Amino acid sequence: MIRPAILAPAAIAQKTPAVVYCVNNRIMVERATLSQMQSGRGHSKICIIGPSFDSQPDGVAWVRQNLRSDVGGNCRCR
Secondary structure (H helix, E strand, C coil): CCCCCCCCHHHHHHHCCEEEEEECCEEEEECCCHHHHHCCCCCCCEEEEEEEECCHHHHHHHHHHHHCCCCCCECCCC
16 A cells, blocks of 8 residues: 655645745745735735745745845835
């Protein structure tokens, strides 16, 4: 009998894409869903401002190339 592999939390996190967010007017690249980002942040203004990536470094590179900024730089939710 073949049993399915049980993934450790780190392995599950690696399957979650890294997304480019604007959080309180600051650029972030995080491996979290929009609802996870909103949870526990009260009235923070949060929106997705870029595509998702397999790795955070790819997201950071996209921010630098396309937004001409860096993580932590200014952004705005429309």
